[in-house]
Amino acid sequence: MFSRLGKKVTEFINLCYNQYKTSLIEIKDGLIGSPVKSGFQLSTLTGFIYLINNNPSEQSYLDQLVTARNDLLIVGDNIRNPSSAQFVSFLNQCQGERTLRRLDLGVISLLLRMDLNPDCAVYINQCDFLKPTYVEQLTERLVDIGIAGRWRILDRKMIDYDVNPDEWS
Template sequence: MFCAAAETAAAAAPAAKSRWEALKSSKAGVWCRSLLSDYKEAYYSSFDAVLLERSNQLSLLSPWNRNGSSDGHVQSLVKLRNEGRLRHASLGVLSLVYYADCDPDNTLYETQCSNLSVRWRELHERVLDVGFAGRWWILNSKMQDYDVNDDEFKHLPPHMQVTLPPSVQEVERNESLHKESWLALTLTDEDLETNVIFRKEESTTEESQMKQPKQEGA
């Protein structure tokens, strides 16, 4: 019975393999493979674009204002990218960015031998970011408050290191003041009289200053 089952499985294996090869070479198989390849390339390109954008945001700030965690994370990613050590793995709806030991264009034996490449069981230790729903979650979380340097306030007393969001009353008061600043200025009759008196005093002072040199010359 076992021999018959083994013979049946051995006979079915080539047939299954041939069906799989036929499916891969069909129009639908070629389309799916090209779609996955385009998706993988586009997602990795999006990580490069986001990384460069975050790097530019930090470069516009003074080193005294940069968040140390944000700056360190972005600079390490840029360094790995420049060294050609960033890799991308597509898991369907998820995308992973991880680091390798060497540039793939390196011709050393260690970089070309498939037995020395990154193992799948080691991938979780090398993951740098996770892409999902059009976002790179680790990079975005590291860029929170990227323009706040926590070390700048570490010498302050504890009660001055904590900042609280404004209350509802404070927000409403600031909004009302902002709206009032855009209103046209209205003058009362008293303000107009004061303005007229002030102008008369100015004209009198100017006339006296103009007459004074003539008297001295006479």
């Protein structure tokens, strides 16, 4: 009985080995046959894998927001950029109201501002007909875009957080 089982296991392992060997030979032939196309496909696949693995989370947004808040607190009021301060203040308000929602799209994340806290059980929150459409969410309620481990709009707003343009006018 055990010899018959051992034979079947051996046959299965040989079958798997031959299939993997055949597929690797076909991949090698494809790489040699059209190297430009294969290089482009491999680069694209590698890029997507990188984006998927480094898709930022809501916790990374909160960490980046705390860092931006601390950076603004270090700078005095008269030299603080009002645009950066206003954006971070808006995000703090939304975070306190719990109206920020993260939409994960695999390679990128979108941070959207909703009208109400999802725990609030009022009619507007429950009725599907009163909820915003996807176009409205993307055009009017989009707060930030996360890609490759960073939140882009917050990064852009914090570039010159310590330069007040009104001071130079």
